[in-house]
Amino acid sequence: MPTDRDAIREEARQLLDTLVFTPFEHCQPLSREFDTIPARLGLYAFRHRSEGLLYVGKAKNLRDRLRGGHKVFLWGWLDLYNPDDVRIATVVINQWQRPGLSYELETIILQATNPPYNVKIPREI
Numbered sequence: 001m002p003t004d005r006d007a008i009r010e011e012a013r014q015l016l017d018t019l020v021f022t023p024f025e026h027c028q029p030l031s032r033e034f035d036t037i038p039a040r041l042g043l044y045a046f047r048h049r050s051e052g053l054l055y056v057g058k059a060k061n062l063r064d065r066l067r068g069g070h071k072v073f074l075w076g077w078l079d080l081y082n083p084d085d086v087r088i089a090t091v092v093i094n095q096w097q098r099p100g101l102s103y104e105l106e107t108i109i110l111q112a113t114n115p116p117y118n119v120k121i122p123r124e125i
Helices: 004-021 062-067 071-078 101-113
Strands: 042-048 052-059 086-092
Touching: 004 042, 004 052, 004 086, 004 101, 042 062, 042 101, 052 062, 052 071, 052 101, 062 086
Parallel strands: none
Antiparallel strands: 042 052, 042 086
């Protein structure tokens, strides 16, 4: 019989698939305003065209999180990435009326992928 934890892990796997396997061309290019990024609760991933996942995070408002600046912009510049080779994949999530779900999903995804720009990976929940 599936448990609540199994359901969360399955949802995390599906969200991870969306973040990782959305074609690069369909991901959002970097911009100043991020007008095409939803202003909703969700997960986001910075992806490099050839190196894959760079960073995964969560935000109550995806657009505001990116407009407010992000360490990935600085680190990508320091690593001499061409901005045209970095894009953002997003996925809006539904909290299922459960506080903390986005944290649980982010933790499961980070543990599965260990992106290089995520400095601290949460311990297993």
